[in-house]
Amino acid sequence: MSTLSDPPAESFQLSQLLNDTRYRSYTFQFIALILLILAMAWLGYNLAQNLAAAGLNISYEFLGEPAGYDINQRLIEYDSQSTHWRAAIVGVLNTLLVAVLGCFMATVIGVVVGVLRLSKNWLVSKIMAIYVEIFRNVPVLIWILIIMAVFVAILPQPRDFRGDDPAASMVLDLFAFTGRGFYLPRPYFTVEWASGGTGWLVVLAVLVGSFFGARALAKWATATQEATGQRPTTWYFTLGIWFVPLAFVLLVMGLAWDIPALKGFNFQGGIFMRNSLIALTFALAIYTAAFIAENVRAGILAISKGQTEAAASLGLRPNRIMNLVILPQALRVIIPPLISQYLNLTKNSSLAIAVGYMDLTGTLGGITLNQTGRAIEAVLLLMLFYLTISLSISFIMNIYNNSVKLKER
Amino acid sequence: MADKSIAFVRTEMLPQQAPPASQSGVIKWVRENLFPDVLNSILTLVALYFIYKIVAGAWPWLSNGIWTTSSLAECREILDGATGGCFSVLTERWNQLLFGFTYPTEEYWRPTLAFVLLFVAAAPLLFAMYVPRQVLYFTALYPFLAYWLIWGGTILIPIVAIAGFVVGYLAFTRVERQSFAMGLLAAVVAAALTWWIGGFVSGALSGFVALPEVPSRDIGGFMLNFILGVVCVSLSLPLGIVLALGRQSDMPIIRIICVVFIEFIRGVPLITLLFVANVVLAYFLPPGTNFDLILRVIIMITLFSAAYIAEVIRGGLAALPRGQYEAADSLGLDYAQSMRLIIMPQALKISIPGIVNVAVGLFKDTTLVSVISMFDLVGMIRGPILASTEWNGVYWELWGFAILMFFPICYGISQYSQWLERQLATDHR
Numbered sequence: 096m097s098t099l100s101d102p103p104a105e106s107f108q109l110s111q112l113l114n115d116t117r118y119r120s121y122t123f124q125f126i127a128l129i130l131l132i133l134a135m136a137w138l139g140y141n142l143a144q145n146l147a148a149a150g151l152n153i154s155y156e157f158l159g160e161p162a163g164y165d166i167n168q169r170l171i172e173y174d175s176q177s178t179h180w181r182a183a184i185v186g187v188l189n190t191l192l193v194a195v196l197g198c199f200m201a202t203v204i205g206v207v208v209g210v211l212r213l214s215k216n217w218l219v220s221k222i223m224a225i226y227v228e229i230f231r232n233v234p235v236l237i238w239i240l241i242i243m244a245v246f247v248a249i250l251p252q253p254r255d256f257r258g259d260d261p262a263a264s265m266v267l268d269l270f271a272f273t274g275r276g277f278y279l280p281r282p283y284f285t286v287e288w289a290s291g292g293t294g295w296l297v298v299l300a301v302l303v304g305s306f307f308g309a310r311a312l313a314k315w316a317t318a319t320q321e322a323t324g325q326r327p328t329t330w331y332f333t334l335g336i337w338f339v340p341l342a343f344v345l346l347v348m349g350l351a352w353d354i355p356a357l358k359g360f361n362f363q364g365g366i367f368m369r370n371s372l373i374a375l376t377f378a379l380a381i382y383t384a385a386f387i388a389e390n391v392r393a394g395i396l397a398i399s400k401g402q403t404e405a406a407a408s409l410g411l412r413p414n415r416i417m418n419l420v421i422l423p424q425a426l427r428v429i430i431p432p433l434i435s436q437y438l439n440l441t442k443n444s445s446l447a448i449a450v451g452y453m454d455l456t457g458t459l460g461g462i463t464l465n466q467t468g469r470a471i472e473a474v475l476l477l478m479l480f481y482l483t484i485s486l487s488i489s490f491i492m493n494i495y496n497n498s499v500k501l502k503e504r
Numbered sequence: 505m506a507d508k509s510i511a512f513v514r515t516e517m518l519p520q521q522a523p524p525a526s527q528s529g530v531i532k533w534v535r536e537n538l539f540p541d542v543l544n545s546i547l548t549l550v551a552l553y554f555i556y557k558i559v560a561g562a563w564p565w566l567s568n569g570i571w572t573t574s575s576l577a578e579c580r581e582i583l584d585g586a587t588g589g590c591f592s593v594l595t596e597r598w599n600q601l602l603f604g605f606t607y608p609t610e611e612y613w614r615p616t617l618a619f620v621l622l623f624v625a626a627a628p629l630l631f632a633m634y635v636p637r638q639v640l641y642f643t644a645l646y647p648f649l650a651y652w653l654i655w656g657g658t659i660l661i662p663i664v665a666i667a668g669f670v671v672g673y674l675a676f677t678r679v680e681r682q683s684f685a686m687g688l689l690a691a692v693v694a695a696a697l698t699w700w701i702g703g704f705v706s707g708a709l710s711g712f713v714a715l716p717e718v719p720s721r722d723i724g725g726f727m728l729n730f731i732l733g734v735v736c737v738s739l740s741l742p743l744g745i746v747l748a749l750g751r752q753s754d755m756p757i758i759r760i761i762c763v764v765f766i767e768f769i770r771g772v773p774l775i776t777l778l779f780v781a782n783v784v785l786a787y788f789l790p791p792g793t794n795f796d797l798i799l800r801v802i803i804m805i806t807l808f809s810a811a812y813i814a815e816v817i818r819g820g821l822a823a824l825p826r827g828q829y830e831a832a833d834s835l836g837l838d839y840a841q842s843m844r845l846i847i848m849p850q851a852l853k854i855s856i857p858g859i860v861n862v863a864v865g866l867f868k869d870t871t872l873v874s875v876i877s878m879f880d881l882v883g884m885i886r887g888p889i890l891a892s893t894e895w896n897g898v899y900w901e902l903w904g905f906a907i908l909m910f911f912p913i914c915y916g917i918s919q920y921s922q923w924l925e926r927q928l929a930t931d932h933r
Contacts, residue, residue, distance in 0.1 A: 120754065123685075123755060123758070124757040127755075127757055128757055131761060141788050141789055142788055144790075144791050145786070145787045145789075146787065211547075214544070215540060216540075216547050216551075218537075218547075218548050218551045219544075219548065222554070229911065232868075233868070233906075233911050234869070234882070236872060236874070236882055237903060237906050240886065240903065241899070241903045244903070248899065442772070443773070445773040445776070448775070448875055449874075449886075456775060456776070460775075460776065464783070470779075470784050470787070471784055474779050477772075477776050478776050481771060481772045482768065485772075
């Protein structure tokens with residue numbers, strides 16, 4: 096039915112702003128915006144007043160000044176004459192170090208525990224259940240402090256390695272595990288041109304090359320399989336692609352090991368991992384592993400038995416069933432919570448301050464903040480760093496989720 | 505011919521034989537569950553060895569434990585080199601571990617009573633089907649009562665606070681007919697007015713039915729963890745619901761505000777927010793305002809967990825079929841009504857496990873306040889107790905106590921949520 100005349104012209108009344116659903120949302124948004132601006136202005140005004148009263152200003156100049164404190168665990172050159180900015184970078188690298196090591200360990204432990212919890216072995220599955228429940232239900236800060244205390248108490252001190260009949264000895268004469276930290280052999284290059292950072296860049300380049308080589312080989316194998324029905328055996332080629340160039344390069348550059356040795360009251364040489372780093376990484380890893388184990392278990396249980404049976408009835412062998420049918424589906428369930436666990440671990444690594452490990456919270460948010468009194472600037476930078484990490488990881492996760500999403504029509 | 509046949513047909517049944525020993529009872533269970541094949545047998549043996557090591561290590565420590573000395577040195581003297589725990593640190597310092605080291609000793613009954621009453625107050629919420637609804641009135645009164653018991657002061661302060669809420673509610677019911685938003689506004693104005701007037705009254709009569717006041721900085725130990733956990737969870741639930749609804753809203757500005765807030769809070773570690781509470785927040789308040797650290801920490805932790813709860817509830821909202829929203833619209837319900845009557849009850853039900861996870865996580869995270877030098881349970885252990893000359897070095901006993909405090913509560917809550925989920929399961933699967 097069509098109208099013959101124009102609809103009556105609507106007269107706009109002020110009450111429509113509150114009662115008409117078409118306009119009401121504008122009113123609300125307007126009010127919300129005004130309130131937000133007012134709140135911001137109020138906070139800003141207070142801030143300006145407080146800063147003026149204290150004779151301060153917002154400035155990041157302090158980052159260029161010498162820090163004046165030492166950092167005992169670092170990945171790059173740093174001394175007490177370096178700037179606060181340098182100290183913050185050392186902190187960032189330390190945070191990332193703990194995060195990467197922790198995520199790796201947590202994944203390994205978590206997957207093993209998650210699978211073992213589904214084991215038919217009653218005793219093993221019960222032990223794993225107890226592990227998961229105990230670690231999930233006690234604060235991570237307590238675990239960090241306990242493990243730190245255990246490390247210091249149980250492992251021998253460097254002085255125990257001295258004398259003719261020492262109370263402790265190095266493992267294989269290569270590694271020294273002490274209450275002060277772990278001493279590990281350090282690889283370095285004897286050939287002159289590779290002795291700086293260049294050598295490691297070369298190694299990295301070779302590894303990247305090997306990765307693409309191995310991928311190309313796998314592609315060729317798949318193509319051959321599709322053409323002839325037979326998949327050529329390639330594992331020794333793959334192994335060769337990974338290791339032959341690497342071994343060659345390392346040989347050319349003269350790889351040597353700097354082995355820690357006891358000199359005086361302490362070990363010298365090698366890589367030193369301070370006890371706080373070890374304890375923090377380990378505690379974060381076993382705490383997060385308890386959560387990852389639950390995710391893994393849920394992921395495996397989410398795949399219905401029918402999938403296995405259907406694959407078996409197609410004549411696939413058990414390992415092919417796992418690789419081609421179960422894992423791709425289980426991973427879709429496991430990966431998103433796994434990544435949010437990684438994020439949690441990274442954020443929890445800020446608890447390093449409790450054991451005196453100098454991550455970003457310890458340098459920028461700890462000593463720098465206390466020395467310079469620049470609370471607002473330091474906390475803002477600190478938040479910005481964690482925010483960047485979180486947002487970039489969730490961005491990557493969204494891309495991944497979209498790529499593995501079930502394509503439904 | 506038949507009698508010459510060698511065929512033999514048994515005419516009566518044989519009595520039933522017991523199954524072979526290997527196929528029944530304990531042996532069968534052990535064979536199937538512990539030693540089904542080589543790999544599992546090895547695993548079982550490793551596990552048994554592991555259990556043996558733990559028991560062998562822990563048993564003498566527990567059974568030789570010393571409970572009555574007054575310092576670690578005395579413990580070591582009595583033990584004389586033997587293995588044994590020095591649990592006397594617990595018998596001597598239990599009050600500090602539970603209540604903090606400056607909470608007045610003669611007032612311990614107050615937080616204890618508040619703790620016991622918490623169970624009464626929580627019962628109608630947690631076990632709604634078994635507890636009479638009238639107890640809910642007590643639940644509503646409980647926060648004010650608990651504040652009065654723990655912090656002390658005149659009883660007029662909680663009474664004025666209650667009066668504010670009552671007046672606000674009355675105003676709301678009067679104006680609600682016109683519009684939900686107007687009702688809300690009226691309620692806020694009325695309540696604020698009541699509190700403003702009541703502030704003068706309670707200020708003038710500060711001695712009226714008063715308990716001795718305990719300042720916030722005297723509150724510590726596990727009590728602090730518990731207060732922070734309970735208060736922040738209760739406050740963050742409504743805030744989380746509002747944020748979740750805001751994030752799902754059709755209004756772009758409100759949605760953006762909520763998204764930015766939620767993503768910001770979820771992107772930073774709690775510890776940075778506690779730094780904000782500790783050193784930064786004061787800059788953003790009017791000069792001269794000085795409200796205590798516990799309150800600042802409560803605000804920050806509440807905001808923190810509200811963002812997480814909002815995400816959980818958003819999941820619940822997204823999981824509801826669209827038909828529910830459309831059905832509510834077609835009944836002619838407005839936004840507030842449809843949310844309150846149709847959407848939220850279902851969405852919250854779906855989100856229970858997630859909310860409980862957040863709550864447990866939050867309760868565990870309350871230990872982080874020890875980093876900004878508040879003396880909660882962890883702060884007490886690390887600070888005054890391990891630093892004292894008597895107890896320097898008693899790690900296992902103290903941390904064991906901390907685990908013993910946190911584990912049953914967190915485990916209990918998660919078990920409760922699973923039970924509740926089964927209770928609320930209305931679908932037939």
